[in-house]
Amino acid sequence: MDFTLHKGEILTLIGPNGAGKTTLLKLVLGLLQPTDGRLWRKPSMTIGYMPQKLHHDPSLPLTTARFLQLGLKPKQPLDPYWIEKIGVTAYLQQPLHSLSGGQLQRAMLCRAVMRQPDLLVLDEPLQGVDVQGQAHLYRLLVEIRETLGCAILMVSHDLHLVMAQTDRVVCLNGHICCSGTPQSVREHPEYLRLFGEQDTVFAIYAHHHDPDRCASHGTHSHD
Amino acid sequence: MTEIVLVITATGLMVALLSALLGVFVIWQKQSYFGATLAHTALLGVALGLLLQVDWQWLVIATALFTGWAVHTLLHRTRLSADTLLGMLAHSTLAVALVLLSYSPVQVDINSFLFGDILSVGPSDLLLTALLLLFSLLFMQRHWRHLLNITLNEELAFAEGVAVARVRLQLILLLSLVIALSIKVVGVLLITSLLILPPAAARHFSRTPEQMLLGSLVLASISVLGGLALSWQLDWPAGPAIVVVATALFLIALPFRRA
Numbered sequence: 001m002d003f004t005l006h007k008g009e010i011l012t013l014i015g016p017n018g019a020g021k022t023t024l025l026k027l028v029l030g031l032l033q034p035t036d037g038r039l040w041r042k043p044s045m046t047i048g049y050m051p052q053k054l055h056h057d058p059s060l061p062l063t064t065a066r067f068l069q070l071g072l073k074p075k076q077p078l079d080p081y082w083i084e085k086i087g088v089t090a091y092l093q094q095p096l097h098s099l100s101g102g103q104l105q106r107a108m109l110c111r112a113v114m115r116q117p118d119l120l121v122l123d124e125p126l127q128g129v130d131v132q133g134q135a136h137l138y139r140l141l142v143e144i145r146e147t148l149g150c151a152i153l154m155v156s157h158d159l160h161l162v163m164a165q166t167d168r169v170v171c172l173n174g175h176i177c178c179s180g181t182p183q184s185v186r187e188h189p190e191y192l193r194l195f196g197e198q199d200t201v202f203a204i205y206a207h208h209h210d211p212d213r214c215a216s217h218g219t220h221s222h223d
Numbered sequence: 224m225t226e227i228v229l230v231i232t233a234t235g236l237m238v239a240l241l242s243a244l245l246g247v248f249v250i251w252q253k254q255s256y257f258g259a260t261l262a263h264t265a266l267l268g269v270a271l272g273l274l275l276q277v278d279w280q281w282l283v284i285a286t287a288l289f290t291g292w293a294v295h296t297l298l299h300r301t302r303l304s305a306d307t308l309l310g311m312l313a314h315s316t317l318a319v320a321l322v323l324l325s326y327s328p329v330q331v332d333i334n335s336f337l338f339g340d341i342l343s344v345g346p347s348d349l350l351l352t353a354l355l356l357l358f359s360l361l362f363m364q365r366h367w368r369h370l371l372n373i374t375l376n377e378e379l380a381f382a383e384g385v386a387v388a389r390v391r392l393q394l395i396l397l398l399s400l401v402i403a404l405s406i407k408v409v410g411v412l413l414i415t416s417l418l419i420l421p422p423a424a425a426r427h428f429s430r431t432p433e434q435m436l437l438g439s440l441v442l443a444s445i446s447v448l449g450g451l452a453l454s455w456q457l458d459w460p461a462g463p464a465i466v467v468v469a470t471a472l473f474l475i476a477l478p479f480r481r482a
Contacts, residue, residue: 029382049382060251060374061429070372071383095430121382 003170003179007118010145010152015172016194021155024172025123028153048112048120048150052127054104058097064107065092071111079114086110086140102129109137113144120144122154232451234344235465237352238408239417239447241401243439244359246418248394250426251374256306257294257395259415260313261402264290266411267316268403269336270323280348284403290316291399295392339410339462341454352404359397366390371432408447409462420469421446424476442472 005011005028013021026032027039029049048071056062068078068088083089088110091103099107105125112120126134145152170179171191178188185191249258268286272279294312298305324331335343363370369390372380381387405414425438450465459467 026378029378031378031381047382047384049379051376051379054376054379056375057251057253059253059426060371061426061431061435062371062375063430066431067375070368070375074368115383 012166019172045118048117050108050122052123062096120152235447239443243443246422250422260309262411263313264316266320270320273327287399287403291395341461424473427476
């Protein structure tokens with residue numbers, strides 16, 4: 001597996017469950033060490049990370065504003081531009097544990113973005129977000145990239161909405177099945193084999209994974 | 224006489240501050256069972272000390288540090304849940320300690336270790352506790368934000384540049400030391416309640432982590448001073464008296480719930 005992520009690029013990892021998307025993300029973040037192979041990260045890079053879930057315990061009293069500030073340097077003020085843009089204003093002074101799932105996700109995104117990262121890493125940012133919210137999020141990501149000039153790496157199950165705004169899609173299934181512009185990946189025979197042909201934008205996710213056909217790509221295991 | 228009282232009060236007060244300082248993280252990171260386990264294994268240190276006829280205080284410190292480190296390491300390498308691992312460790316070491324104590328050349332009153340023996344506190348305890356308090360304050364001042372971020376989400380903290388593994392181990396070793404030094408004041412069985420009752424009470428009227436810490440410091444101090452006063456006036460056993468006051472404060476704080 002070999003790929004490069006450049007500054008200012010939006011790259012989306014897609015692939016079925018167990019394909020290694022999260023593992024790759026953890027390697028990039030340094031949470032896991034590669035057992036084999038090489039990983040080069042630009043030295044002293046600022047990373048903004050939006051995890052899938054926070055698992056915040058209500059015994060720790062924290063307002064949303066304080067949660068955002070903890071991602072910054074001590075005493076660094078919050079940037080009202082992103083708070084407004086990402087839509088966190090309304091619950092800034094509310095306790096973190098009282099937020100809904102979607103509100104918490106926006107708060108996590110806001111924290112990651114306010115760090116002014118060189119690399120923004122988003123782990124399944126679409127989970128539990130409705131279709132309207134997804135469209136909003138993609139417009140937001142493009143704007144974040146344009147304003148900060150950062151690279152964005154995200155993991156998604158979603159296929160079509162992602163592709164509209166992504167520069168490059170890497171389709172994983174234990175190895176890189178295929179990669180390229182959204183359009184080229186979409187027409188790639190490997191991709192079609194993995195996900196099947198989908199005509200409608202809101203097609204229900206169907207994972208057609210045929211071990212026999214995949215076996216020709218070398219050694220990797222399936223669950 | 225007044226000098227002894229002064230030493231006891233000052234040591235007790237510093238134990239209160241220490242337990243509040245560490246107790247907030249015990250609550251936030253759900254580690255009360257870990258605290259209880261550390262306390263139980265400390266009894267093994269006592270037994271070893273009596274058997275080898277050396278000052279048990281140092282062996283208690285060594286045992287607590289070792290247990291803290293061992294649990295921290297084991298938890299990431301075993302398939303057993305934290306709950307199981309800690310349960311096994313707490314009670315197996317307690318059993319071994321009690322067996323070893325039966326070989327002790329000197330007759331010992333086990334109660335003084337289980338529930339504290341405030342009268343055995345001397346100037347060396349005062350000095351040791353003062354040093355630990357100073358060290359803990361410096362640690363918290365330096366790593367407060369890191370610790371809050373680790374509490375929120377370890378992976379997020381790591382991605383944002385916090386040395387998660389190191390800070391977490393340091394916190395656990397500090398907790399081990401606090402427990403080891405608190406045994407004379409409140410005893411093995413009661414130290415967990417001194418760790419968690421003041422922060423739990425303070426949670427009710429806190430909106431920020433700092434308010435909760437401050438509340439815990441005040442409530443723990445009142446508990447220790449109140450407990451010592453009751454022990455002095457009514458001849459109550461000091462350790463239990465301290466915990467009774469802490470429990471009373473928790474109950475009083477219940478109606479003051481805020482977000």
